[in-house]
Amino acid sequence: MAPTPGRRRLVSLVVPLHNETDNVDAFFGAITPILRGLHALDYEIVCVNDGSTDDTLDKLVAWSVADRHVRVVDLSRNFGKEAALTAGIDEARGDAVIPFDADLQDPPDVIPCLVQRWLEGFDVVLAIRARRDADTWLKRCTATLFYRCYNAISDTPIPDNAGDFRLMSRQVVDALRELPENRRFMKGLFAWVGFRTTYVEYVRCARVGGRSKFSCWRLWNFALEGLTSFGTLPLRVWTYAGGIAACSALVLSGYFLLRTLIQGVDVPGYASIITAVLFLGGLQLVGIGVIGEYVGRIYTEAKRRPIYIVRKVYGARSA
Ligand code: UDP
Ligand code: MG
Numbered sequence: 001m002a003p004t005p006g007r008r009r010l011v012s013l014v015v016p017l018h019n020e021t022d023n024v025d026a027f028f029g030a031i032t033p034i035l036r037g038l039h040a041l042d043y044e045i046v047c048v049n050d051g052s053t054d055d056t057l058d059k060l061v062a063w064s065v066a067d068r069h070v071r072v073v074d075l076s077r078n079f080g081k082e083a084a085l086t087a088g089i090d091e092a093r094g095d096a097v098i099p100f101d102a103d104l105q106d107p108p109d110v111i112p113c114l115v116q117r118w119l120e121g122f123d124v125v126l127a128i129r130a131r132r133d134a135d136t137w138l139k140r141c142t143a144t145l146f147y148r149c150y151n152a153i154s155d156t157p158i159p160d161n162a163g164d165f166r167l168m169s170r171q172v173v174d175a176l177r178e179l180p181e182n183r184r185f186m187k188g189l190f191a192w193v194g195f196r197t198t199y200v201e202y203v204r205c206a207r208v209g210g211r212s213k214f215s216c217w218r219l220w221n222f223a224l225e226g227l228t229s230f231g232t233l234p235l236r237v238w239t240y241a242g243g244i245a246a247c248s249a250l251v252l253s254g255y256f257l258l259r260t261l262i263q264g265v266d267v268p269g270y271a272s273i274i275t276a277v278l279f280l281g282g283l284q285l286v287g288i289g290v291i292g293e294y295v296g297r298i299y300t301e302a303k304r305r306p307i308y309i310v311r312k313v314y315g316a317r318s319a
Pocket of ligand 2: 212
């Protein structure tokens with residue numbers, strides 16, 4: 001989008017925070033010099049307090065009083081990172097918007113590189129993790145597996161090792177905000193809107209302080225969310241699985257019939273019956289589970305509840 005004449009272009013950093021009290025000061029300490037160094041560009045930092053139960057909010061409000069570039073959106077409870085990010089993106093006024101984690105796992109000095117590529121004319125600049133040394137072996141393996149499965153079933157692939165850290169132009173952000181769904185798998189939505197995309201590589205560091213909010217169980221649910229958000233293959237695959245199982249059962253019954261006719265009745269066939277019953281029963285249960293996932297999604301979407309609720313916004317609008 002062309003900037004209004006006479007106005008410096010604005011870059012918005014959107015930061016979701018949930019119980020990040022250990023990181024708030026380190027975050028501003030690291031990020032502010034980098035954003036100040038973006039010559040000829042103005043900046044704002046939109047922090048979203050996602051229902052923190054520690055004193056994250058107090059610290060953020062203190063920063064918003066001290067620095068006119070900082071604005072704080074306080075949500076009414078913990079809505080989860082995706083909703084917090086959505087709240088921040090809705091609040092951001094920038095010509096370019098960059099989602100950024102408060103734990104400084106993504107190095108702030110990549111931001112000028114993202115901005116540079118945007119100024120060269122790209123709409124989306126992805127920050128791709130060149131290495132994930134800071135993550136555990138298990139997390140790396142499960143992440144790779146997830147990206148493989150996701151890309152196999154989705155029409156809009158997400159690049160391997162791209163997180164939420166990226167730059168999006170205003171046009172991309174407006175397109176993103178048009179998407180009406182309630183349950184938002186942001187990485188998928190980002191990929192779905194498209195636009196001219198390039199990428200910058202970086203190495204992801206360990207957290208500065210505090211602990212990751214994503215336990216194994218939460219990551220598993222996140223992966224299910226992603227897979228069911230962007231593909232219907234898990235629904236359709238049961239038609240084929242059921243078809244194959246039914247055909248095999250038919251062939252097998254033909255074989256048993258022939259054998260009985262030729263050789264007479266031997267042992268009453270308990271083993272083959274129980275195997276078939278268990279196999280088909282298991283298959284049906286998995287199928288019902290998959291349908292349940294989608295029905296659950298339809299149910300929550302049908303309620304049309306807001307994605308998040310803002311309790312209060314602190315700090316002045318800088319643009
Ligand atoms: N976060 C959030 N709401 C949540 C969980 C996390 O706003 O319910 C924020 C968190 O404060 C951090 C970012 O999302 O700024 C990424 O979370 P985290 O570092 O725990 O995720 P990981 O890097 O382990 O994937
Ligand atoms: Mg993190």
